[in-house]
Amino acid sequence: MSLRPTLDFLLYDWLAAESLSQRSRFADHSRETFDAVFDTCERIAREKYAPFNRTVDTQEPHFDGEKVILPQATHDAQKAYAASGMLSAAQDYEMGGMQLPYTVEAAANAFFAMASVSIGSGMLTTGNANLLMVHGTDLQKEVFAKNEFSGRFSGTMCLSEPQAGSSLSDVTTRAVPDGADHENDPLGPRYRLKGNKMWISAGEHELTDNIIHLVLAKIPGPDGKLIPGTRGISLFIVPKKLVNDKGELTGVRNDVALAGLNHKLGWRGTTNTLLNFGEGKYPVPSTGSGPAVSGAVGYLVGKPHEGLRCMFHMMNEARIGVGMAATMLGMAGYHASLEYAKNRPQGRPMGLGGKDAAQPQVRIIEHADVKRMLLAQKAYCEGALALELYCARLVDEQHTGTPETADEARMLLEVLTPIAKSWPSEWCLEANSLAIQVHGGYGYTRDFPVEQYWRDNRLNMIHEGTHGIQGMDLLGRKVLMEGGRGLALLAARINSTIERAIQIPELAVYANALGKALQHVGSATKAAWATGKPGDALANAVPYMQAFGHTVLAWIWLDVALASIAADATKSIAACAGRLGATRYFYHYELPKIDAWLKVVETRDQTCADLPEEAF
Structure with a gap:
C-alpha cells in the first residue's frame, strides 16, 4: 500500500499546492518538479531507510571510548538524504537550496519518517540552520548554516539540563566572555561555556565532519550571579570542532564531551546523549587579551538575554516535525495492520443460528470490530497528516503571502502549533496500539513491525514539550x-x-x-x-x-x-x-x-x- 495517493490528494486536490508555483519565489517549480522530488524521496526511503528500520532498532549506538558507533546503514541513509538536497530544500538558491515550498518539503519528508523515523531525516540540522538564517550574522549563516544545509555539518538543540528538565528558567549553564576583546571575533562575540545538557538527540556521532550545537546558557551579571528565570538566557553556537571564518576545521576539538548515552524504549537508531560543556576533557587554549578563561568555546547568536526568543524559532519548527513523525509512525502501523487484516483468515460470520464451523474461515477484515480498529487508525493518521500539511501550507503563506494573509497565517500557526505537536503524538500512538491489536498476539512479538512503531512513537508525547506543557x-x-x-x-x-x-x-x-x-x-x-x-x-x-x-x-x-x-x-x-x-x-x-x-x-x-x- 502506497502513501503517495493520499499525499497527492491532500496536496493537490485539497490544499491546491500546485498554485504556489504562481508566486515569484516558486516560479521555477510546477507539479512536475514537485512530483520529481516525491519520486526521489520515495525511492531513497524505500531503498536506504525502510529495509534497515529493524537493524537500527537492534544495533543501538554505542561508545567505544573514542567515538559513537552507528550501523553502516545509518551512514548510507544520511549520505543519500544529504545528496538529495532535502536539507536545504526550502532555502534560497544562493544557500544551495531549491526554493521549494515548505508544504512540499514537509510532504517529501513524510516518506522518510514512515520508512524509519529512527534513522532520521535531518529535522534538527535543518531547524538549527533555519534558526541561524533568521537570527545569525552573515558570517554565521555562511560558516555554520550553509555547511549544515549541505550535509557537511549536522546540528542539535541543547536546552534541558539534569536538574531542570523542561523548566528552562532553571538552567545553570554559564557563559563568560573569552578575553577582553571577545566582542571582536569574526564568528560572533566569543564566550566560554560550562554546564551539562541532556536529552540531546544526535549529540555525538561520526556521520558528519562537525556537529553544531545551539546551546542555551546564562551570562552572569556584574556581581557574578545568574539572572533568575528565563530573562537571563542567551543562545550560543558551540561547535564540536572549532572552525575558522571560512568554515574550515582548525584541528582543535572543542571542550564538548560525551557524558553518556541514554538507552531508550524506542527511536533507538538516533543517539541521545548527555553532554558536558567545559569540563576540561578537551581544553581549548584561551585567545585574545585578558586573563585566561576555560570552557567550551561558544559564539553568541543574536543579543544577550534573548536566547529563548531565538530558540523558539527552532522549537516551533521542531514541534511540527514531531507531529509529522508521530503521524507517519501511526500511518506505518495502519498500513501494516491493514495488509495483515486483508490476508489473515480467522473466524466465521455470525448467523442467526450461530457460527457454522463447516464454512471456510473469513479474513479478519470482514469482522466489524477489526474494521472499527482500522477505521480509527485511518481517521487518526490521515486526519493528522492533513493537519500537518495544512500547517505547512500556513508556513508558506506566512513567508510568501500578502501582508494581510501572512499575518493571519502567523496567528493561526500560533494557535495550531500545540495541536500539530500534541494531537498526532497522542492519537497516532493510539493508532499504533490498535495496529498491535489487529495483529493479535503476533503484534506483540518482534516478528512483525508494529511493536517497534508503538515504541518509537511513545517518545513523541514527551519531546519538544510534553502534553502538559503544550x-x-x-x-x-x-x-x-x-x-x-x-x-x-x-x-x-x-x-x-x-x-x-x-x-x-x-x-x-x-x-x-x-x-x-x-x-x-x-x-x-x-x-x-x-x-x-x-x-x-x-x-x-x-x-x-x-x-x-x-x-x-x-x-x-x-x-x-x-x-x-x-x-x-x-x-x-x-x-x-x-x-x-x-x-x-x-x-x-x-x-x-x-x-x-x-x-x-x-x-x-x-x-x-x-x-x-x-x-x-
Whole structure:
C-alpha cells in the first residue's frame, strides 16, 4: 500500500499546492518538479531507510571510548538524504537550496519518517540552520548554516539540563566572555561555556565532519550571579570542532564531551546523549587579551538575554516535525495492520443460528470490530497528516503571502502549533496500539513491525514539550494572544467550512455537530478564565487541549470530505468512500468525547489540583 495517493490528494486536490508555483519565489517549480522530488524521496526511503528500520532498532549506538558507533546503514541513509538536497530544500538558491515550498518539503519528508523515523531525516540540522538564517550574522549563516544545509555539518538543540528538565528558567549553564576583546571575533562575540545538557538527540556521532550545537546558557551579571528565570538566557553556537571564518576545521576539538548515552524504549537508531560543556576533557587554549578563561568555546547568536526568543524559532519548527513523525509512525502501523487484516483468515460470520464451523474461515477484515480498529487508525493518521500539511501550507503563506494573509497565517500557526505537536503524538500512538491489536498476539512479538512503531512513537508525547506543557501553552497563552485573535481567525475558517458543508445533504449533520463543538470550545475557554486565576484555568489544560484538538480534526475531516466529493468525478471512488467513511467515524465515535473533556474545563474542576500528596 502506497502513501503517495493520499499525499497527492491532500496536496493537490485539497490544499491546491500546485498554485504556489504562481508566486515569484516558486516560479521555477510546477507539479512536475514537485512530483520529481516525491519520486526521489520515495525511492531513497524505500531503498536506504525502510529495509534497515529493524537493524537500527537492534544495533543501538554505542561508545567505544573514542567515538559513537552507528550501523553502516545509518551512514548510507544520511549520505543519500544529504545528496538529495532535502536539507536545504526550502532555502534560497544562493544557500544551495531549491526554493521549494515548505508544504512540499514537509510532504517529501513524510516518506522518510514512515520508512524509519529512527534513522532520521535531518529535522534538527535543518531547524538549527533555519534558526541561524533568521537570527545569525552573515558570517554565521555562511560558516555554520550553509555547511549544515549541505550535509557537511549536522546540528542539535541543547536546552534541558539534569536538574531542570523542561523548566528552562532553571538552567545553570554559564557563559563568560573569552578575553577582553571577545566582542571582536569574526564568528560572533566569543564566550566560554560550562554546564551539562541532556536529552540531546544526535549529540555525538561520526556521520558528519562537525556537529553544531545551539546551546542555551546564562551570562552572569556584574556581581557574578545568574539572572533568575528565563530573562537571563542567551543562545550560543558551540561547535564540536572549532572552525575558522571560512568554515574550515582548525584541528582543535572543542571542550564538548560525551557524558553518556541514554538507552531508550524506542527511536533507538538516533543517539541521545548527555553532554558536558567545559569540563576540561578537551581544553581549548584561551585567545585574545585578558586573563585566561576555560570552557567550551561558544559564539553568541543574536543579543544577550534573548536566547529563548531565538530558540523558539527552532522549537516551533521542531514541534511540527514531531507531529509529522508521530503521524507517519501511526500511518506505518495502519498500513501494516491493514495488509495483515486483508490476508489473515480467522473466524466465521455470525448467523442467526450461530457460527457454522463447516464454512471456510473469513479474513479478519470482514469482522466489524477489526474494521472499527482500522477505521480509527485511518481517521487518526490521515486526519493528522492533513493537519500537518495544512500547517505547512500556513508556513508558506506566512513567508510568501500578502501582508494581510501572512499575518493571519502567523496567528493561526500560533494557535495550531500545540495541536500539530500534541494531537498526532497522542492519537497516532493510539493508532499504533490498535495496529498491535489487529495483529493479535503476533503484534506483540518482534516478528512483525508494529511493536517497534508503538515504541518509537511513545517518545513523541514527551519531546519538544510534553502534553502538559503544550496544554498550558494553548490555554494559557495561545488562545489569549492579541485579545483572542488567533482563536477568532480559526473559528472563522471553521465556520466557512460549516457554511459550505451544510449545503450538502450527506455532510449537513456533521456541519451542525461541528458548529456545536466550536461553540462549546468557545464557551469553555471563557469559563476556564472566568475567575482570572491561572490555577483555576490551567488545572485542566490537557483536557482542554484534547477537546480543542478533536474539534480541529473534525473540521479538517469535514473540509477534506468537501474536497473529496468535489474531486469524485475524476478520482478514485473507493478513495472517496474511504475518506467519507473516516469522516463519518470521526463524527460518530470521536467528536462526542469533547463534552466530557470540556465539562471539567468549564467547571474549573479541581479534583486533581486539590488532592493532597499523602492521598496518593
